[in-house]
Amino acid sequence: MIINDARFLTSNSRADLCPAPTMPEYAFIGRSNVGKSSLINMLTGRNGLAKTSSSPGKTQLINHFVINDKWFLVDLPGYGYAKVSKVSRAEWARMINYYLRHRPNLMCVFVLIDSRHSPQAVDLEFMEKLGEEGIPFVMVFTKADKQSTSQTKALLADYLKKMGESWDELPRHFLTSAETGLGRDEVLNFIADVNQQ
Numbered sequence: 001m002i003i004n005d006a007r008f009l010t011s012n013s014r015a016d017l018c019p020a021p022t023m024p025e026y027a028f029i030g031r032s033n034v035g036k037s038s039l040i041n042m043l044t045g046r047n048g049l050a051k052t053s054s055s056p057g058k059t060q061l062i063n064h065f066v067i068n069d070k071w072f073l074v075d076l077p078g079y080g081y082a083k084v085s086k087v088s089r090a091e092w093a094r095m096i097n098y099y100l101r102h103r104p105n106l107m108c109v110f111v112l113i114d115s116r117h118s119p120q121a122v123d124l125e126f127m128e129k130l131g132e133e134g135i136p137f138v139m140v141f142t143k144a145d146k147q148s149t150s151q152t153k154a155l156l157a158d159y160l161k162k163m164g165e166s167w168d169e170l171p172r173h174f175l176t177s178a179e180t181g182l183g184r185d186e187v188l189n190f191i192a193d194v195n196q197q
């Protein structure tokens with residue numbers, strides 16, 4: 001898919017204030033600092049479109065971007081950041097749960113996972129919840145450039161083995177790097193395919 005146009009549209013704290021659900025929507029979620037905003041910039045080829053930061057907790061709201069005037073990309077705040085208070089955590093959960101249940105145009109959630117890490121309960125639980133609620137999702141293993149290909153392969157195999165313990169059918173997964181552009185075509189082709197369904 002060629003990205004001709006990518007624009008920031010709105011930031012909202014509530015799903016009912018988000019843009020009218022007139023186009024297919026794809027949301028990026030995962031632990032704080034996993035690289036959600038960076039991946040949006042890599043996919044759209046526009047550095048600085050989504051705000052990134054080396055310190056976790058940068059993205060705080062539901063951010064809508066319009067791509068090619070045909071679909072929405074959504075950058076969500078991350079979860080699992082240790083320094084966040086219980087109250088903020090509960091607010092995050094309320095905002096995200098409401099968002100996930102109230103976007104009829106949400107075609108797929110991209111759950112981002114740092115490709116260097118072994119399976120973390122917070123991610124596994126989040127994906128289980130998506131499964132229980134029947135919300136379609138795929139996994140994206142990020143920051144592949146941070147270690148060797150053989151290390152990534154081994155970590156990915158371990159991760160998928162762990163997933164296999166609770167999933168009959170493994171979710172589709174992608175391997176990406178916002179630094180090298182790895183996985184860009186695969187993710188964009190996937191979105192193009194879903195847009196056509």
Ligand code: GTP
Binds near residue numbers: 177
């Ligand atoms: P929050 O908005 O805080 O939840 O974080 P986020 O998931 O949006 O992460 P963000 O894109 O802001 O990236 C966090 C840090 O990781 C930044 O310092 C990025 O430069 C770095 N980063 C993100 N993706 C990659 C990648 O693929 N490779 C490398 N080497 N660094 C990355």
Ligand code: MG
Binds near residue numbers: 038051052058059075
């Ligand atoms: Mg972010």
